[in-house]
Amino acid sequence: MARRLTFPNEIYSGPGALDHLAEIPGRRVLLVADPFLTTLGIVERAVELLRCAERRVDVYDGVIPDPNRRSCEQAAAVASELEPDLIVALGGGSAIDTAKVLWVKYEHPKLDWQKLTTFFALPPLRQKARLVAIPTTSGTGSEVSYAAMVTNETVELSIKECVLSYDLCPDVVIADPTLTLSVPPNVTAWTGFDVLSHALEASVSRFASDITTGLASRAVRLVVRWLPVAYMDGRNLEARVHLQQASMIAGMAMASAALGVMHSIAHALGTTFHYHHGLACAFAMTQTVAFNSQVAAGNYAELARTALGIDVAEPLLACHRLVEMLDDLKCQVNIPLSLQAAGVDAQRFERARGQLVHLSSLDANRPSNPRDYTDKTLERLLAGIGSGVISWD
Numbered sequence: 001m002a003r004r005l006t007f008p009n010e011i012y013s014g015p016g017a018l019d020h021l022a023e024i025p026g027r028r029v030l031l032v033a034d035p036f037l038t039t040l041g042i043v044e045r046a047v048e049l050l051r052c053a054e055r056r057v058d059v060y061d062g063v064i065p066d067p068n069r070r071s072c073e074q075a076a077a078v079a080s081e082l083e084p085d086l087i088v089a090l091g092g093g094s095a096i097d098t099a100k101v102l103w104v105k106y107e108h109p110k111l112d113w114q115k116l117t118t119f120f121a122l123p124p125l126r127q128k129a130r131l132v133a134i135p136t137t138s139g140t141g142s143e144v145s146y147a148a149m150v151t152n153e154t155v156e157l158s159i160k161e162c163v164l165s166y167d168l169c170p171d172v173v174i175a176d177p178t179l180t181l182s183v184p185p186n187v188t189a190w191t192g193f194d195v196l197s198h199a200l201e202a203s204v205s206r207f208a209s210d211i212t213t214g215l216a217s218r219a220v221r222l223v224v225r226w227l228p229v230a231y232m233d234g235r236n237l238e239a240r241v242h243l244q245q246a247s248m249i250a251g252m253a254m255a256s257a258a259l260g261v262m263h264s265i266a267h268a269l270g271t272t273f274h275y276h277h278g279l280a281c282a283f284a285m286t287q288t289v290a291f292n293s294q295v296a297a298g299n300y301a302e303l304a305r306t307a308l309g310i311d312v313a314e315p316l317l318a319c320h321r322l323v324e325m326l327d328d329l330k331c332q333v334n335i336p337l338s339l340q341a342a343g344v345d346a347q348r349f350e351r352a353r354g355q356l357v358h359l360s361s362l363d364a365n366r367p368s369n370p371r372d373y374t375d376k377t378l379e380r381l382l383a384g385i386g387s388g389v390i391s392w393d
């Protein structure tokens, strides 16, 4: 089946890239920012750059982690009032996704959530504004993707939904690694595992191609090499440069090849236990790689060889080695190997199991997973994620 690959038109990357903000055209700018970046002075720097170019600049910094329908609607109401012709998203995935949904709702105020969350059903954007994305974490790849993740908190079991449209791909990305120097070690580790999760899933997706597997391989190589460095020394610019690039190229692979059961389970763990998205992906990672190995051992083996130099003849053995390396990396950045090890109460987990299976089974990433599965499979995978015992069948 033919697949469309869509990437942002302009990407400015490298230390000092933020300065380019001053040159982007737009007379009325709405800066959508993570509130923590205001306390770090990063919002002020961005505003100063924008103001030099003599235009009106307003800031909305009411972004919340893991945005939901309500928080996006609140942000969109601000846009409707201010009528920007340039929207600048500054922050991690939560800020960029908030800005994307705000953008859609601002351009098409009458669009309801049903239509918003129907894949590739949005009317065209850019009638009123363009979008610039400035990532300050290295993880989601939202700056290069045409997706926005929004929690639907209006239903009994909150569920993570995806707004998907090629038009949602930002016009301009400003990837300045100096903005990520302040990311604390835990968020550095979790977001790094989000990058890995995108690369691993894009490598074995039903929609994988030479383009996406090439991107994914490089991303895995960079994360395994540089994540422990950035975790130990957040001010190491070289490590931050490579992790930011890894995040973008894994994001491109993800956007083009889609994801799978690792993310389906991670989304359920995220909404149920309120884990950071990358940490939830790390919890779901090894079990789902082992599960998919039954049908995708060749793809994982190639990834293991090209990215990590794991050169063994037997593909399943390569998968075992890959999983060992992933667990080793978790240990280096203090990510527990199971929910039990993370201190999740066994009874609480048991009570949530049905809900986790239900939410995972509804997740939008299901069709691209290389191996079909049932609710029973999900139960088995979740049991392993709870205990840390990996099952290879």
Ligand SMILES: NC(=O)c1ccc[n+]([C@@H]2O[C@H](COP(=O)([O-])OP(=O)(O)OC[C@H]3O[C@@H](n4cnc5c(N)ncnc54)[C@H](O)[C@@H]3O)[C@@H](O)[C@H]2O)c1
Pocket (backbone or CB within 6 Å): 034, 035, 036, 037, 040, 064, 065, 066, 067, 091, 092, 093, 094, 095, 097, 136, 137, 138, 139, 140, 141, 142, 145, 146, 147, 148, 149, 179, 180, 181, 182, 183, 184, 187, 191, 194, 277, 278
């Ligand atoms: N749209 C996509 O393609 C896509 C892909 C993957 C994940 N996501 C979504 O993105 C969200 C997660 O984004 P995230 O992982 O970037 O986390 P985040 O945006 O929620 O930020 C995590 C934390 O890091 C802090 N932070 C951000 N930048 C910082 C900096 N420079 N210095 C210090 N602290 C900083 C924030 O204040 C926050 O406390 C989730 O909702 C997830 O579902 C979207």
Ligand SMILES: [Zn+2]
Pocket (backbone or CB within 6 Å): 140, 194, 197, 198, 263, 277, 281
């Ligand atoms: Zn992810």
